[in-house]
Amino acid sequence: MNQAIRINPVIDRLENILGRGDIPAPYDRWGARLLAHLTKPVQVVVTGLAGSGKSTLIEMMSTQPVIGQHLEVPIIELAYGEKERALFERQDGSMTGFPGFLKDCECPQDSIRARQELPDTKLISQTFVEIGLSGDLAQKRAILSSACERADIIIWCSQEFSQEEQHLWASVPDQIKDHSFLVLTMADRQLMRDVLSQNIARLEPIVADEFMGLYPVATIQGIAAQTSGEGLNQALWTSSGGKHLMDPVLRQIKQGRGADVDQAQIFLDRLAARTPEVDAEGREAPQMPDPVAINGRDTKEKSEVAARADDVAVDVVAPDGRSVALLSEAVDMLQQRARKMLDEMDHSDDLDAGAILNSCTEAMSSLAGLLDTSPVDDPATQGAREDVQEGEEMLMLFQLEHSEEAALDAVTLLLQIRKELIDKVV
Structure with a gap:
């Protein structure tokens, strides 16, 4: 168990429950994927066109000038490790490692990924990933799509955010745009050329709809503020734009992880409601003795009383004709929605996880409105x-992952709620 788990009791409880191995399907795989998401560092993807200053920005954000400018690798990662180590993944899948830093290593020519590991505890909760956009427009789109699948937060580096860049960015899903930043790198040079204010004014209306904010940053000054002298030069750090960028980025990381933990608690609550032997804290619920068997002398009489009590309880909650009609309509609606989505999946070469998750969310919203x-x-x-309220909360868990497996589980959830509604009708 890593440090991220040890400091959060909700994640600890989730792991303990899953470790027992007796969670019913499909909650077992839902919980396993949620735990994997929670124990993975937040992925901060820094992307943009070639020469946009991505590596230098990562060095500034991480306070670790260890990457250098000579690497020509599609993906560069800066992550936590027990020791300083540079790793290169080769085209054949093998890994080559060296002690020390990437900037001091000779990169193998067939490298497809470089990874710098550092024993910096700040990197336990977040990993910085540089993904460059190269090739023709179609290739750049494909790379960006892959980056979006990986990213929790995206930082787009640019000096002007050109028409080509805007065209590429238009394909990014809205849920990623809601956690993205546009950084104008080399802001000091733009300021010297007297074009920074002009670029900011031109981009402000675009940024208002497409990003969380626009941040001009003089990255070299930002690095100098952190590395020259014994401590952080606050004045230089602020004037470089580094502080104005890092404050909201770190806030997003913290809020995102907090929201993930909240979703884990929702999962535990729902699991406790569906499996009475487990409470919301992840503990085995105490087994109450059978009231009929406490005293053997009056067993028959107590059994008859219990049976009458059960009869009364059933009579109280039995739905009337109007409720039956409404619940039947809800069952039919879910069946139609689920069948339509499954048919679309069967007849589509590529499963659109986002579209399926959105359809499931719309179906749950329509169901809530009907009820x-x-x-x-x-x-x-x-x-x-x-x-239905619990189902909406579960769908939020699947939206976190936004994968094909999560989309299929969302449809499974709809069918499960349909089954529960049928049980209320019959």
Whole structure:
């Protein structure tokens, strides 16, 4: 278990529950994927066209000038490791490692990925990944699409955010844009050429819709502020634009991880509701003795009382004709939505995870709206509303991953809620 888990009790409980190996499907695989997501560092992807200052920006953001400018590798990672080590992944899948820093190593010609590991505890919670966009327009789009699948946060480096860059950025999913920053690198040079203000004014209306913010940064000054002298030169760090960028980036990392932990708690709560032997804290719930068997002398009488109590309970919650009609309509709606999505998956060469997740979310929202038309005090539909609310929370978990497997599990969730609704009708 890494340090990120040890400092969070919710993640610790989730791992303990999954480690017991008795979680029913599909919660076992949902929980496993959620745990994998929570224990993986936040992926901060720095991308942009060639020569846009990506490596230097990563060195400034990480306070670690260890990459250098000579690497010509499609992907460069800066991550936590127990010791200073430079790794190169080759085209044949093999790894070549060297002690020390990337900037001091000779990169093998067939390298497809370089990784710098450092024993810096700040890198436990976040990994910086440089992904350059090269080739023709189609190749750049493909690389950017792959970067989006990996990224939790994207930082786009540019000196002007040209029409080509805007065209590329237009293909990025909205959920990624909501956690993205546009950085105008080499801002000091633009300031000297008297074009910085002009570029900022031109880009502000674009940034308002496409990014969290626009940040001019003089990266060389930012690195100097951190490395020259015994401590951080606050004045130079602020004037370089480094502070104005890093404050919101670190806030996004913290908020994102906090939201992930909240989703883990939601998962534990739902699991506890579905598996009474496990409480929301991840502990085995105590087994209560059978009240009928406490005293053997009156077993028969107590059994009859318990049976009558069960009969009364069933009579109280039995749905009336109006509730049955509403729940039946809800069942039919979910069946139609799920069948349509499964048909689309069967007839599509490429599974569009985002479209499926959005369709599932829309279906759950429509279901919630339908059930809201029922009387508030109707116990049958009230239980259904609670199931739908939990389902909406589970869909939020799947949206975190945004993968094909998560999309399939979202459809499975719809079908499971449909089954629960059927149980309330019959």
